[in-house]
Amino acid sequence: MRTRAPASAPDVSHGVVLYLEDLTVSFDGFRALRGLTLYLRDGELRCVIGPNGAGKTTMMDVITGRTRPDSGHAFFGQTLDLTRLSEAEIARAGIGRKFQKPTVFERLTVRENLELGLARDRRVRAALLAAPSAEDEARLEETLRLVRLAERADSEAGSLSHGEKQWLEIGMLLVQEPKLLLLDEPVAGMTDEETERTAELIRSLAGRHSVVVVEHDMDFIARLGGLVTVLHEGAVLAEGPLAAMQADPRVIEVYLGR
Numbered sequence: 001m002r003t004r005a006p007a008s009a010p011d012v013s014h015g016v017v018l019y020l021e022d023l024t025v026s027f028d029g030f031r032a033l034r035g036l037t038l039y040l041r042d043g044e045l046r047c048v049i050g051p052n053g054a055g056k057t058t059m060m061d062v063i064t065g066r067t068r069p070d071s072g073h074a075f076f077g078q079t080l081d082l083t084r085l086s087e088a089e090i091a092r093a094g095i096g097r098k099f100q101k102p103t104v105f106e107r108l109t110v111r112e113n114l115e116l117g118l119a120r121d122r123r124v125r126a127a128l129l130a131a132p133s134a135e136d137e138a139r140l141e142e143t144l145r146l147v148r149l150a151e152r153a154d155s156e157a158g159s160l161s162h163g164e165k166q167w168l169e170i171g172m173l174l175v176q177e178p179k180l181l182l183l184d185e186p187v188a189g190m191t192d193e194e195t196e197r198t199a200e201l202i203r204s205l206a207g208r209h210s211v212v213v214v215e216h217d218m219d220f221i222a223r224l225g226g227l228v229t230v231l232h233e234g235a236v237l238a239e240g241p242l243a244a245m246q247a248d249p250r251v252i253e254v255y256l257g258r
Contacts (some may be wrong), residue, residue: 106158117172163194
C-alpha cells in the first residue's frame with residue numbers, strides 16, 4: 001500500500017529519502033523507542049551512536065520491517081510506508097542491511113557469493129547455474145573492484161580475513177543496487193588497516209547511496225565525517241558534526257564520559 005509521507009516531514013523535493021517520525025516501540029512494558037524522529041537525505045552518510053539500550057537496533061529493525069512500531073511514521077521516499085511492508089518487500093524497495101557479524105557462504109567463492117546477492121529471490125542452486133547477463137557481469141566486476149576483492153574473486157569466502165568477509169557482505173548488498181544501506185558496527189574486530197580501508201569504502205558509497213552507520217568506534221566515525229545522531233533512551237538526544245557532539249555536555253554525560 002502506498003500513502004504519502006506525514007505532512008510535518010521535510011519536503012522530498014529537498015532530497016529526503018527516509019522519514020522516521022515520532023516512533024514508539026514497546027517490548028513487554030519496556031519502551032525501546034520513545035518518540036524517535038530522524039530524517040535522512042538522499043546520498044547522505046549518517047552515523048548513529050549511543051549507549052547500549054539507546055534504541056539503535058530497534059530503529060534499524062523498524063526501517064527493515066523486523067519490528068512494527070506501536071505508533072509513529074516510517075517512510076522511504078515520499079510514498080512507501082515501511083510499517084505496511086514485509087521485510088522482503090522493503091529489501092526489494094531498495095533498503096539493504098548488514099548486521100555486525102558477517103554472514104557469507106564460506107564454501108563458495110567470492111564471485112559466487114556476489115552472484116547469490118545479485119540473484120535475490122532465486123534458490124541457491126538455480127542462482128549458481130544461471131549465467132549472469134552482460135549487465136550483471138559488469139556490476140559484479142565493478143563491485144569486486146569497489147570492495148577490493150577482485151584478486152580474491154575465485155577464492156573461497158572461508159579463506160578471507162574477517163575484514164574481507166565484511167567487505168564481501170557489503171558487496172553482496174551493493175550488487176542489488178540499494179538506495180539506502182544500513183551498516184551495523186561494520187569495523188568490529190577489524191585490524192587498523194582494515195578499518196581504514198572500510199572507512200574509505202563507506203565514504204565512496206555516500207552520494208550514490210544513502211548510508212546509515214551504527215558504530216561505537218569514535219575514531220572510525222571521525223574518519224567518516226558527516227552528521228552524527230546520538231540516541232538515548234529511545235529518542236534523539238542530539239545531532240550535528242562529531243566535534244559538536246563530543247563537546248555537548250548531555251552527550252558526554254550519557255555516553256562519551258562513560
